[in-house]
Amino acid sequence: MVKFWRRWREFYISLAGLVILISACLLYLGHLSFMPIVFQRMEALAYDLRMRLTASALVHKNPPILIVDIDERSLQFEGQWPWSRYKLASLIERLHAAGAAVIALDMTFPEPERHPLDEIRQRLGDKLPIGQNLLAHYQQLDADQHLADTLRGKTVILGYLFHQTDSFQKGELASIPIDGPVQAGTEPSSLVMQGYTANLTQLTKAAVQTGFLNIFPDDDGVIRSAPLVLEWQQQLYPSLAVQTVREYLADEQPLKLSTAQVGQVSVITHLAFAGKTLRTDPTGQIAIPFLGKAGQFQSFSATELLQSPLPTVFTDAIVLIGTSAKGLADLRSTPFQPGFPGVEAQATLIYALLHPELIPITPEWLDALVIVELLCLGLAMLWLYPYLQPYGMLVFGGALTVLVMGLNTWLWTYQHLNTPLLPPLFLVLALSLFFGLERLIKEYRQRQRIQTMFGQYVPAEHIDQLLANTKLKASMESERREMTVLFSDIRQFTPLAEQLSTTQVQQFLNAYLTPLTSIIFQHQGTVDKYVGDMIMAFWNAPLPDPAHAEHAVLAALAMQRSLAGMQPQFAELGLQQEVRAGIGVHSGEMTVGDMGSAYRRAYTVLGDAVNLASRLQELTKYYQVYTLVSLETVQLCPSLAFRVLDHVRVRGRQESVKIFQPLGLSSALSAMEHLHLAQHNAALQAYFVGDWWTAKHSLETLADQHLSHYYALILQRMQASAYQAPSTWDGIINLADH
Structure with missing residues (x-):
């Protein structure tokens, strides 16, 4: 009967551990909907920590990626935003003249700039008719046309925005051919956009290329990945970073998209352009390999470039024009810091596309890899934990934790695989806690039985200490x-x-x-x-x-x-x-x-x-x-106060000992008590060194009813020798008979 219950108990424990393993797998796959938000947030924090610990500095400085920043200083000297298109055209003209290879604008121009003659007409009406001489220059005073004329013949790429929920459309999108179109009804839902805000038609046609600027933050508001393509009305469009790299590498071939069928969904696996093949996650996104806090790329204030000659560093460089001014709302949160300029995020993405070996990969078979990892860990713990003591479980669980973290870091650092860290750690922690608590409960019950059997014969504290601490047996x-x-x-x-x-x-x-x-x-x-x-x-x-x-x-x-x-x-x-x-x-x-x-x-x-x-x-x-x-x-x-009483030699001991009376914590004594204690100790010190007259007068002034017998005893000793210490006096009294 006992064997039957023991086997049933072992089966029950193994079954409970198996339930924990299956729950971990279902939780990772998203089938347990009561916890994923918490786990996603924790996984994001682990990702951020791993990114910060393994981020590398700018290792490839060719080609140079430069930022022209419309910062607070630029707004102060050049005027508030938006600037006139004439000023932006002048900035682009100067960058082109300085030899910039590609100029990418991290901004959109969906609205026409107000024509100055139209402004005059609106304000003055018919009171002051505009002369024919001014009307003859109407076309020349059109800022949008001037910017479009400036863009022609230059390698300038304009940005625009897609909308995930809003369906309105503004401006004009340029159709860009991509091999491997997405078929209706099979596209990943996260790639489908509902509307857009693009540039004016004349600007879109004048620019050499256009690309979207969207970088979607995670649920916690931090940007960790960026899409390379987005879909709108069964047509895919590339990002500004992709178009910038294509222009820099003079890629004239269409973008090539590779997909795979996973169940009923078509997922993106690769994007190829300019001789590079980039593996993406199933939604066409890549992890952004941030290099650190803001300031990794050389940046120039826009007002300096408008007012001064441009340095030679712009020759053959990729130049991004954007803003870090707080009032222009282009600041993002990254794993390294909040308030990260959006233009530098675009620069980081361009840098990653030029050096794809830095990009962590999230392959389409990642779920299968994590499930295999969970099964291996879970089965190993289910097989071994029933035979381990609590300390063995702690050591084995710690070793598995180090193994999981080491494997995750190795895959991230050397294989560039972005694998989740939390699911295997959660499984190790959950099974370790379960089996550890089960073993502790078992040992507690065993301890109770031992105490019941032997508690009346052996001190209970000895039993507790021996059961709780095996090292104590040696001590x-x-x-x-x-x-x-x-x-x-x-x-x-x-x-x-x-x-x-x-x-x-x-x-x-x-x-x-x-x-x-x-x-x-x-x-x-x-x-x-x-x-x-x-x-x-x-x-x-x-x-x-x-x-x-x-x-x-x-x-x-x-x-x-x-x-x-x-x-x-x-x-x-x-x-x-x-x-x-x-x-x-x-x-x-x-x-x-x-x-x-x-x-x-x-x-x-x-x-x-x-x-x-x-x-x-x-x-x-x-x-x-x-x-x-x-x-x-x-x-x-050191924190207690004592009153010295005597220096004696006791029975059975040749060595003398000074004896004291404890009074309590020094900090708890009053000022009067400290004074009385100092007088007492001074009197006894005089007594010990043989200055008995001083000791006598001091002791007689110390009226303490609690020590009346003691003071009388010391005075009696000295009175026996007429308050004159014998020549052999060493301050020690022999009390061997007491």
């Missing part, structure tokens, strides 16, 4: 380590216990030990043992604690405060006197580990440092203070 071996140990013992416990019945003693110890143990745990301590009313605890084992001394001292102070607050509860049990405890704290090297016999073992500490902490606890009775700590502990607690 359970004995080792020398700097630690802090604490001893707490109720003063006069035996007379107190004689006032109570056996049941009341049990109730008293439970009420006493529970809150004090909780305080130790809260301050990251480990309770070693209880011996009647005595508590022994230590810090910095089994788990490391760099602030072990401070935590121990703060725990001691909190224990004393808690004990003071428990007095009403003790009175209800029948105790007639106040219950107080002495606490000793010491830091030093000691042996820690799992020690004992084959019958009973305990994780405990041993050594001289442990014995000294016990002696300090015993000395609290002698000084009648509640907490004592050693100099070694004080040196490890």
Whole structure:
């Protein structure tokens, strides 16, 4: 029966993992419509990061691609936009004279420029008839005709815009022959345009070529790819970048389009021109290989070229005229920055067409490649994960993540394949989380069974630590380590216990030990043992604690405060006197580990440092203070304040120790308390060096009812020698008998 349920459970887990794998495949193919927008956005962010990490600087500087920028400075000196067509004609004339090979305009002229004589007629009417001399020059004053005349005989390419949703038409499109026409009803829907805004007929006919300017942003507003051809009324039209490259390379052959049939849809696979064959995605787009932030191409302000002689750099160059002025709304968002000039995006696209080896490819068989990758990853994890522990899953999942990212980067960098990164990463993460959670739940249930079986015999914290951290098993071996140990013992416990019945003693110890143990745990301590009313605890084992001394001292102070607050509860049990405890704290090297016999073992500490902490606890009775700590502990607690009490040699130890009383956080003491502490420590320093008269007068002025017994004790020592330190005085008192 047990084997049956185990096999059924394994089958259920494998089936759930298979469902995750199938869901990942369906999600990638877009069949799960409740998540694609989120994943598309995340994939776009991954694409942007990969583009930024692998972008290369301008590596091919021939031919030069230059930008004539109608920037803010140009608008300031030449006047607001739109400029007169005469001014643009002058700019084109100067560029042509400077030897520019191709001039491409990243702008459209759908509206005629207002004729000056028509303007005069409209404003003056018949009041001031226009003379025949002016009418004779009507044709010469036509700015549109002047621009058209300027364009003739020059390699100038005009841009225009297609509309995806608006069906209106303005201007005139030039028919451009393309081999491999799209058939009605089979064209990819994303390529179909509904309308256009083109140039005036006379400008379209005068230009050597025209091309569309459209670069469609993704859903997040960032441009990452650009179409090379768009379809309108069963006719394909090339982009401005394509036409610019064709003119520069003197390509007189028609564009050649290659398509493939995928189901019922005809998709574009390649575009060939000027001896170059470019692989596109199924919609006829290519990824734009941005070179970095704006400024990758040499740019000239339009006003400088209109006012000054042109440099020789324009000879045989491809020149784009566009704008970066903010008010002209030709700024785009790219993977590198928002506010990227549209004219520089066109320049980047032209650069990519001239050097197609830089263009990442999105082939028509990409979906099949990703599905194969998902299946290989998923089947490998489904086969191996059931045999791995959580750490093994973490290592294997991390290795698969690195493998997926490395493969994606390799395909991008060396094969120029634009493959999605998110689907395989999502699959690795989902299956790793699923199997990891399943294994953790399994181990949790196993832990519960072990605790149920052995919890009444072995401390539960040891079981938890051993189950949670396999490395801790090695640390359970004995080792020398700097630690802090604490001893707490109720003063006069035996007379107190004689006032109570056996049941009341049990109730008293439970009420006493529970809150004090909780305080130790809260301050990251480990309770070693209880011996009647005595508590022994230590810090910095089994788990490391760099602030072990401070935590121990703060725990001691909190224990004393808690004990003071428990007095009403003790009175209800029948105790007639106040219950107080002495606490000793010491830091030093000691042996820690799992020690004992084959019958009973305990994780405990041993050594001289442990014995000294016990002696300090015993000395609290002698000084009648509640907490004592050693100099070694004080040196490890820079944020706490301490009152020096004595320099003694205790029983069983030849080396002397300075002892202190902890007061709390230095920052919590008032100014008066700091002053009193400084006076006290100064008096004790005089006492230690043998200046007993100074120490006597200082101590007599320190009226502190809490230390009245202590001050009387020190004054009594000095009075025995008439406040004159013996010649053998070294400041150390031998308390071996206490």
